[in-house]
Amino acid sequence: MPIKIDVPFSHKDEAKKLGAVWVPDVKTWVIPDHIKDINPFKVWLPPNGGTFVKYPYLIAQSERECWKCHKTTPLIGLGAKVYITSVFDSIWTIYDYPAFFVDIKSVDIAVVSILSERFPFFRETYSKTLKKNVWVNNCIHCHTIQGDDYNIDRSYVFGGYQNEKRTLFRGKQMEQIQLRFDYYIDSAIYEGEYYWDGFQEAE
Incomplete structure (x- = not known):
């Protein structure tokens, strides 16, 4: 399952480039389950x-x-x-x-x-x-x-x-x-x- 991350609006392009996905119905960014190394997202963890x-x-x-x-x-x-x-x-x-x-x-x-x-x-x-x-x-x-x-x-x-x-x-x-x-x-x-x-x- 995906991992929710706290991404400020000003960081959204950077997070998206790394593979994060926006989930509109809950208004949160997530790290998809296929991404096994979450360290590139460390700033939002x-x-x-x-x-x-x-x-x-x-x-x-x-x-x-x-x-x-x-x-x-x-x-x-x-x-x-x-x-x-x-x-x-x-x-x-x-x-x-x-x-x-x-x-x-x-x-x-x-x-x-x-x-x-x-x-x-x-x-x-x-x-x-x-x-x-x-x-x-x-x-x-x-x-x-x-x-x-x-x-x-x-x-x-x-x-x-x-x-x-x-x-x-x-x-x-x-x-x-x-x-x-x-x-x-x-x-x-x-x-x-x-x-x-x-x-x-x-x-």
């Missing part, structure tokens, strides 16, 4: 980096016992099979490798709309521990944050992740949501092919 999630757009569903009230509460995790990411104005690089997104600071408004309607327990919440707003699961009973560190075991051994890493999304339902454009997310990325049961079926 988020200046602090982040990630563009490529189709298919995945939501994994699971549940856990709330650490506070001990009742069962649902969880979701935003996932991707393919994504383009950049860190602190570095090169935008494409990865064809399964990933979940954690420590989510912001997410595209199109995804926010779906989350608000279907998964209201996954919302932007102030974390006293992190001292900032993040997108996280909240218990449907007591509304306590079910932090990423509770849902994904991120232990280290000898400088790398253990191969037996666990996630509460393993082997759970992986749903594909429908969006018109590839969406942007500002988050950390938790990747690892060997424990992503369910990604193969999420075509």
Whole structure:
């Protein structure tokens, strides 16, 4: 799917020359999907980096016992099979490798709309521990944050992740949501092919 970019009117000829396309019904410029290297468009991409999630757009569903009230509460995790990411104005690089997104600071408004309607327990919440707003699961009973560190075991051994890493999304339902454009997310990325049961079926 195309990637939306913020092109000022004075830059439109330059963007068009690089291959950007104007979409009149939503009044935005996009990078067409056939363009794999988006670095020539860097001036119109988020200046602090982040990630563009490529189709298919995945939501994994699971549940856990709330650490506070001990009742069962649902969880979701935003996932991707393919994504383009950049860190602190570095090169935008494409990865064809399964990933979940954690420590989510912001997410595209199109995804926010779906989350608000279907998964209201996954919302932007102030974390006293992190001292900032993040997108996280909240218990449907007591509304306590079910932090990423509770849902994904991120232990280290000898400088790398253990191969037996666990996630509460393993082997759970992986749903594909429908969006018109590839969406942007500002988050950390938790990747690892060997424990992503369910990604193969999420075509």
